[in-house]
Amino acid sequence: MYRYFTELSYKGTGFHGWQSQPNAVSVQEILDRALSVFFREPVVSVGCGRTDTGVHATQFFAHFDLHTPYGQADEDNRLEKAVNGINALLPYEIAVKRVFPVGPEAHARFDANSRAYHYHLHFNKDPFLLDRSWLFKGVLDVEAMNEAAALLKDYTDFSCFSKSHTQTFTNNCRITEAFFEPFDNGLRFTIRADRFLRNMVRAIVGTLVLVGKQEVDLERFREIIESKDRSNAGQSVPACGLYLVSVTYPFLS
Structure with a gap:
């Protein structure tokens, strides 16, 4: 078997x-x-993780295997085409x-050493942000x-x-970035970690919004964790504002 990685992006609204x-259409x-x-043989891909219904990805990786290599001497050129x-x-x-070849043991999910998400929210009704950002009606203390x-x-x-009741052995993650910044007439939250739990980012943003509404203070935020x-x-905040934006691997620059 010959293993390949593919990098893709998708708008998750309809999936x-x-x-x-x-009984459901998935990416x-x-x-x-x-x-x-295209490759004229059954292909089953393995993704770098899961995204929930309505969540988007600007960078997502998956690997798949082929019984025969696609191309020989000019393989890179054929894969570009x-x-x-x-x-x-x-x-x-x-x-x-x-699409690019990788070693036979390379794994899109288990070899990833960091992932980053963005969450978008905006404050004024905007038809061009429908299904792409969460419309929040109120004032937030961003600091x-x-x-x-x-x-x-x-x-x-x-x-x-x-x-609750996810098939994970541990709920431990190492978060290296987490901050809000002004973006597109609203806010963008960036968070990076070595791994994420199911629904984790949307629950974090939902709790931070309570801080911004002054319903939860810093001491209480610590107590919650x-x-x-x-x-x-x-x-959990709505899925429409969540984007997987970066997945890194030790063998990819």
Whole structure:
């Protein structure tokens, strides 16, 4: 078997997340169908992670195996041309950026050493941000939100922000970045970590919004994290504002 990585992006509005599932259209299902047609053999991809229904990705990686190598001496050139052929088989909401060979043990999910997300929210009604950002009606104390966000780097156990009953062995993550900044007539939250739990980013943003509304102070924010209890944290914010924007690997520059 010959292993390849593909880098892609997608608008998640019309999909039930990345992962294939019965009776629902997913990004993985559509991608695998296009890859299978183009390479003329059944292809089952493995993604770098899961995104939930309505969540977007500006950078996402997946790996897949082929029984025969695609191309020989001019393999790189053929793979560059393959991108156009694969994209022609995909809906406009999914775009493959590149396809490249990797070692047989390379793994899109387990080899990733960091991931970063953005969360977008805006304050004034804007039809061009529909399904791409969360419309928040109110005033937020962004300075207090950033003070609370900085506290995330002091902890590793984020059970309080995780969806219950997930198939994970640990709720420990190492967060290296977490901050809000002005963006597109609203705010953009950036968070980077070695791994993320199910629903984690949306729950963190929902809790930080409570800080911004002055309903939760910094001491209480610490107590929420240390409680390891999801019921103490804020509600998950809508999926429309969440983007997976960066996935890094030790073997990719």
